[in-house]
Amino acid sequence: MVKLTDVADEPDQADKGLRLLPNWSLIRKVLYLGSFVMLAMLTQYFVNAADNLMVGRLDDAAEATASQAALGLGMPLYWAVGGFFAAISYGAQAMTGRRYAEGDPERAGQVLFNAVLVSVFAGALGIAVGWFSGPHAVNFLAEASEEQKQLGTVYVQLRALGIGAMVSTFAFKAFFDGIGRTYVHLIAAVVMNVFNIGLNYLLIYGNDRLGIPRMGLAGAGWASMIATYLGLAIMIAVSLAPRYRQRFKFYRLKNFDRTVITNIVKLMLPAGSASLILMTGFLLFFKFVGQIDADMGTGNTYSAATKALMDTAALCFMPLLAFGTATATAVTQSLGAGKPNLAARYGWDSVRVGLLAMIPIIAAFLIWPEQIISLWAPNDPAVAAAGASSLRLVATALPMLVVAIILSQSLYGAGANVFVMIAEGILHVGCLVPLSWFLGPHLGFGMEGIWSAAVIYVNGLGLVMGAKFLAKGWRSIKL
Template sequence: MQASKSRQAHFPLHLRKRLLSRAHPITTPRPQPFTARVKMALSVDLKRAKTILVLGGPIVIAMFTQTFINVVDTIFVGKLDPSYATPGQAALGFSLPILWSLAGFLAAIGIGTQAMTARRIGSQKPEEAGVVLTNSIVVAIVGSLIFTVLGWFIVPPFFEFLTRNQNVLNLGIPYAQIRVLGILGMVLTTSYKGFFDGIGSTRVHMYAALVMNAANIGLNYIFIFGWGPIPAMYVTGAAVASLLSTFIGLVMMVVWSLRGKYRKPHRYYRPRTLNPKLMWEIVKLSVPSGAAQLFVMSGVLMFLKIIGMLDETAVEQTLRVSDFYAALPEWMQWQEAIRTATATTGTLFVTDWNFALISGRPPVYTTAAKLVIDLLSIGFVMCIAFGTATATLVSKSMGEKRFDLAEAYGWDSVKIGSYFFGAIGLIIILQPAFFLDLLTDDPQVINAAIPGLRIMAALEIFIAMALILTQALFGAGNTRFVMWIELILHGLCLAPLTYLFGVVLDFGFLGVWLSATIYVMALAVAMAWKFWEGSWKEIEV
């Protein structure tokens, strides 16, 4: 009998199952009705849902308030004089993707830290989780200092590539350079966040983010509009406020880490635990996530660049129908002769004032796109927050070798996110002007933004699926797949289709959102397929 069992143990799995079924025949259950299967597919396990919401609730609040820093900048700048407001909001629209191309790449250290921490907590190794934080902090500091210097010098040429609007350049370059000085604070904060999220203490970053955002609101008022001895700094003041509030948030995270509740069991901050090999493991796990973030932000920048081309096209169309140029084409020749004459060099005569006035048209489309992205970013970040909670649960379940539970958490989180954000999308579709009016007083910008906002709001369900499953795959350690998908979709889909639909086929601003629709749908399908396929269950981190 024992020999028989030994021989069976060497049989392939499917043959062993067949032998067992012969010894113990199993009656095949009758298939459930179609309606019952649909109901099961759409339902959410209440116990798992409670776990997701309890863990994800603080993350949602934290990331919402952290993102609201940028939205607050947009709101305050939008209340300035129109000569500052519209180009200022457009400048913010270009600045933030540049900032997140740099800081977001490094902030992926937080994703690697979270995955490695949660896996060690799941394996009942709290001290090893503390070692991950110590080494993550070193990687974050070194990387941040390098990228701060790099960012300061690349901001001006980046801006000049993205737009030719002089008002936007004058306001945007100083804003972006000041925000770059906050990369160290941003990246170190995400490193701490990754650790605390990984051990399940998601409230820590929530408290820091609430304090940080409250400080940002007060500082924005002081530095943008001026107060007492501090002069009004307008758009630059928004950058100073955001910079200071970023470091306030970091100080909160560091102080929280010194509490004995966390410091004693995890024993971080010990120099002897510094391990170049572990640092390299953090980097290896984080780089694909950072590259994915870089591809996303590069795609957004090209997206905005093409939208800026639509603003320039609007100026050119105005010039073509201008009576000044249409009726008196010789003026163009005279203007060129004056411009190139030695005697008039450096004088006001070389300025084509008619062209200057027309080309000074506010960047309506760029600003409208910025407002749509800002409103959607609130939903984006909340989806990512649900995904971050899911990533912790997935990674922790994998550390416990409970792979089916990890998968169940992923799908339940997708359902919760789809239902919630689908409802929000419906509200936005019905009242888009109400939400846009919170950010700007310019009716021209609001009217331009409404169609795009409605289209993107209709895609909230797919956005939720894509972002939540992206984070779940990060938690499982499958960062390379996400990196390649983002590279392919941004390189071959979003930017090229935006140019095709918006410029080549002359669909204008509506064509921009058509390309975004295709990108969102493709991303959702790719992430859903990969998570369903299940090969991520074999990854070790």
């Protein structure tokens, strides 16, 4: 077990962000935790990406492209609702990490007990909101075609049925991440992914010998929803192991504490609002792409290309989010141990590692954009051609994406959730949404105009998060 706080609380150049290379003796601790979180999130990513990859290989190219366009709406809608309630993890992880670093395992277990209670109610509400609001949201957002609207409605409602499991899974994940057992969610995610791919294959394409009909995109929705409940079952099973149950004593009724619940919810609401704002911005972003498809008579081509671009960018986003989650654990435990300078060093050194990791990815996006996009849509060459230049634009934003994601997660670990929410809200409402409409449908710069707005937004977010982390107010937040 890695000890994150057995390092002297000494300030160094990391506070000022001036050193180019990370302190490897320090960052190895985050890399150890981050490797498990990263693999788990990549595996979780493939649960969702498998839907896009597999429907993109349907024999009917028109159905494949329309299904991918529908997924472009379906996934952000799923994360808009589910992500809002799953933000319970931010408060639960920060509080667990603090209690664990203070040497109080039973109070850390108390956080999980109350987080699970909150997740049951939040998950049920999330299912209801997703199921009833999903069709109306798709009807408003779907611009490319009637097929996109019909397919998207079915998919969104099926995925909504899995929101309850998703929220509770994140409550357990927050606890295990907070105590440094980041490999627990990795185990669940791997099993989920393997199961989801197998069930996807059977339900999307059908199997005559087993009497399973070809369901297309609806089959992908069923498979992903069922896999989510399997993941929750695994997390619960691990929590019942004696080495956790006996030490942390979380399954006791006397652990119920209104103050703990209140604190979890207080930290959840701004983090969830930030997630909701983020997804709403991307949904409107996707709506503007659909308008371009409709205006140019290209069917679902640009919408499918945007979905491929988002999934490609997510291959960068998810590992960074995972590494940021591990950094958040290091930050919150350092603050819990009374070492704010160490917390700052963890944040900046994680950024340095992320920047180094982006170098080959940036090169690949610049050199082989069309080939990368064609991996998502092999049966429709027009999709790859439509998105190639926009992927090159995405490459230019990757350095600041590193800063934005890792430092925002670090600030969540410190408890600065309200600041992150406000920053996200201002940049989405004041930059991403209006600028993507202005440069895209309004001025007629097409896909490249819309994705230029996204690049500007990412750079702005990186600057804001960097400035906040350079300041020292977050070091004194009490949880």
